[in-house]
Every structure is written in C-alpha cells, then in structure tokens.
Amino acid sequence: MIQVSELSYSTDDGIKVLEDIHLHVDQGQSAYLVGPASSGKTLLLGLLGAIVPPQKGQILVHGRNVARLSRDRALELRRRIGFLPQAFAPLPRTVFDNLLFKLRVLGEDREEADEKALLALETVGLIRERGTYAEDLPPVERIQLGLALALCNSPLLLLLDEPFEGLDPDEQETIGTLLSKIRDGRATLVVATRGPIPRSAIADRTFSLREGRVSPT
Amino acid sequence: MTSFFFLEGELLGAIRARSATFLSLAVVSLFLFLGCFASLFLIPSPRAGEASGAEATKIVAYVSPRLSTTSVNSLFLRLQERADVLSVRFDLPEDVTSDRTGGTFTLVARSADAVAGLVDALRATDGITSVEKTAATGGLVLSSGARIGLLCGLAVCALLSLLLARAGFRSLLSSFRNEIRMMRLSGVPEREILAAVVVAGLLMGFLAGLLLVVGLALYTLSVTSGTPEALDVTRLIGVGVVSLLLGMLMGGLMGLLGAGHLGSSRFSPLS
Numbered sequence: 001m002i003q004v005s006e007l008s009y010s011t012d013d014g015i016k017v018l019e020d021i022h023l024h025v026d027q028g029q030s031a032y033l034v035g036p037a038s039s040g041k042t043l044l045l046g047l048l049g050a051i052v053p054p055q056k057g058q059i060l061v062h063g064r065n066v067a068r069l070s071r072d073r074a075l076e077l078r079r080r081i082g083f084l085p086q087a088f089a090p091l092p093r094t095v096f097d098n099l100l101f102k103l104r105v106l107g108e109d110r111e112e113a114d115e116k117a118l119l120a121l122e123t124v125g126l127i128r129e130r131g132t133y134a135e136d137l138p139p140v141e142r143i144q145l146g147l148a149l150a151l152c153n154s155p156l157l158l159l160l161d162e163p164f165e166g167l168d169p170d171e172q173e174t175i176g177t178l179l180s181k182i183r184d185g186r187a188t189l190v191v192a193t194r195g196p197i198p199r200s201a202i203a204d205r206t207f208s209l210r211e212g213r214v215s216p217t
Numbered sequence: 218m219t220s221f222f223f224l225e226g227e228l229l230g231a232i233r234a235r236s237a238t239f240l241s242l243a244v245v246s247l248f249l250f251l252g253c254f255a256s257l258f259l260i261p262s263p264r265a266g267e268a269s270g271a272e273a274t275k276i277v278a279y280v281s282p283r284l285s286t287t288s289v290n291s292l293f294l295r296l297q298e299r300a301d302v303l304s305v306r307f308d309l310p311e312d313v314t315s316d317r318t319g320g321t322f323t324l325v326a327r328s329a330d331a332v333a334g335l336v337d338a339l340r341a342t343d344g345i346t347s348v349e350k351t352a353a354t355g356g357l358v359l360s361s362g363a364r365i366g367l368l369c370g371l372a373v374c375a376l377l378s379l380l381l382a383r384a385g386f387r388s389l390l391s392s393f394r395n396e397i398r399m400m401r402l403s404g405v406p407e408r409e410i411l412a413a414v415v416v417a418g419l420l421m422g423f424l425a426g427l428l429l430v431v432g433l434a435l436y437t438l439s440v441t442s443g444t445p446e447a448l449d450v451t452r453l454i455g456v457g458v459v460s461l462l463l464g465m466l467m468g469g470l471m472g473l474l475g476a477g478h479l480g481s482s483r484f485s486p487l488s
Contacts, residue, residue, distance in 0.1 A: 051487060076404070078404030079403065079404035090395070091395050106403055153403075
C-alpha cells in the first residue's frame, strides 16, 4: 500500500516541482500517473522508491514512513521495490547476464540467481532471448528486459517510468498486456507515462500530474 | 562476501583498452615511486658506504704456485685478522682462469683509504706474485645530488601515479556506469560499491609492491654472486616489506581518488 500526503518538493533554486501531493494506492492495485514531460513524474517515482529523500510531507510505502527511514532501512526498502527507469539502458551483456548481475550483487548465490532470472524471463516472455546480447534487443524487448529486472527479486512495489516511450501502438499494447499480467500478482504497480494508456493495460487508479499537483481522473 | 567478490570481478572485468592503459601506467609510476623509496634506504651515502665497505675496491692477490698449503692457510688467517680488510676469500688454482698462479686471494678493503696500504702490504708479502685492483660490485654510492634527485623522483612518481589512477578509474567507472546505476536503483549499499573501487586500487598497489619485491630479489641474487659481504639482508627484507605496505597504502589512496568519481551525476540512478 502507498499513502502519500502533503508531499511537496522544491529544487535548490526554490522552484516548486511537486506541491501538496495526496495519493493512495492499495496493495496489488495498479496506478497510472499521467502527465506531460518535466511535470515531476520521475521525481515522484524517485520519492516513492526511497531514492530521493523527501523534503516535506509523508510517504508511507508498505507501512514504512520513507522520510524517517535510516539509510540502511531505506536500502532495505529499495530492495523490495522494482524500478524501471526512463529510457532504460541494459547492461552490455546477455539478457540472462543482466538479470544475474542484479541478483548476484544483491547477494543471491549462483543457483538461486539462475532460478529467479529464468522465472522473471519467463514472466515477461523473454526466455528465448536469454542468450541474446541485450543491446541488440529491439525497443519493446528492452522494456521487457527492464521489467524482468524490476520483477526478478519479487518486489512488493513496481515503479515504472515511461514504459511505453519510443514504442509503436502495437508494442505499447504488448507492454500493456504484460503489465496487466504482472498486476495479477501481489505487487503494487505505479506507472508514470505521458499517456495515452494502452487499452490492454488495466488501471485501477489513474492520476493526472500537472504543474506539480496530482488529481484523480 | 560472495556478492562483494562477484562485484569486484565484474568491476575488473569492465576494464577496457583506455582504462587499462591509464591503470597500467599508474602501476608503473607507483613501481618507480617504490623503486626511488627503496633506493633511498638501500644505497648508502658516501660516508655510510665507507663504513659498510660498499665502496671498497676488490683486490685480487695471486699466490705463487710454489707456496705450500700450510703457508696459504697461514697467510689467509693473517689477512683475515687485518683491521683494514673487510673480507677475504681464497680461490683454488683450478677455479682461477690464469695458469700462472697457485690460487688467488680476493679481498675487500674496509674503506677506500685503506686500499693503497693494503695493496702495498700484499705486494711486500712473500708468496704473492702480483696484486690487481678491480672495481668492486655493489660499490654504488648515493651522493647528496643523487639523493635530492631521488626525492624529486619520489614526489613526481607519487603525483603521476595518483593522476594516472584517477584518469584510469574515471574511464573504468564510465564503462561501468549502467551497472552502478542499476546497483543504486536496486538498493546495493553505497559502501559496497565504494569498497569495490578501493580494493581495485589496493590490488594495483599490491601489484606494484610485488614487482618491487621481485626486483629486490633479483638484485639480491646478482649481488650475492659478487660480493655477498656488501649485502645487508635484514635491511633488504625490511625495505621490501615496507615498500609492499607503502604500495598498498598508495593503492588505497588511488582507489579512494577513483571512488571520488562515484559522486558524479552520471552515476545517478534517475539520470
């Protein structure tokens, strides 16, 4: 569950990027955050993911107040959050090795990492491409790989930044279908996009982010 | 610990031609730095050289073939007891290439001043047919100028190794930036990323130190085949160990300098 209240964020120059944000997403729900470029979507995801420390307001992620977490606790929380960054760039290695890298640096042993990597690839439909060099993948499969990376260590929360960017309508529908499939699991899903949301994507809640303010649509 | 070794291996595996060039040059500079450091302690100053006999000339005295074994033994003992003799060795006739002799005494004078007197005394000794002076091996002496030069070299090499390592790590981390971003996104503690870079620096320092120890071992072998008397093994081992530790300290510093790049926005997980 995500509960955001009275969240504000300003740049060092005093420019307000987010102002008095209130947001609520239940466990297992999918929420779409729709807004134009530079509207603060990435920043909001960074705040939800405990990557950017909040300045004002409260963010509760699965019962933990992000603002009050110690550095170690914030890292612990981050391990339970899968994040697909905007314009995701895979590592210069095979699809399978991309997943292995993440799982191994998180402390999984080789056998366990192999198992989790295969499961994640199977979930996103990339199992046949596991030996392919990740940088040779077409854009839609790169996003699938990014999703596999976000999913591979069974996160409680998935934060996806512009997963439809640079894809044609058919490919957007493919990713939309995949997100609906992932939503059926127990993870909470927050997707930031400039829109429109593909028809195949199931959105439990949709928010609009404009001029630093969030409003339900 | 397993994840640390995995990360270290991945980081070292990301070394490409550019970073390899800079990092190799940093190791070479560090090796030269350690070489200057070791030279300052191993090569004696002129005064110290006289005291230790390192500057002494090697004197070869040819023994008459007619001299009996007893006389040779007695002469050996007499030479050994002389205050101006640092060392004396007898080589049998079959070990000497010249066929005009019944063997040779090879002496090292205790100081350069004592050489002339010792040569005269040998020439006046019955049973010695001729005396030759040869340049002694291990006679390297560090003058004040050379010492200042070494100190300058030490500073230049230290600075150069740090600058080269900084450039090398910048290039290495640049080719590892997506991995760093992914680790930061995934919640890998910052200290683990930092430690991987510092340990890479430590390994470089250890490598440079090890190269120096090998160099010192080769130096020891070459000296012991000439005048082993001039060799202070304890000092040599001490300098080797200290150089190795100094190399690792410098390597750690190089790693810390390299890790300084991690603060760049290029490695920010949301960039």
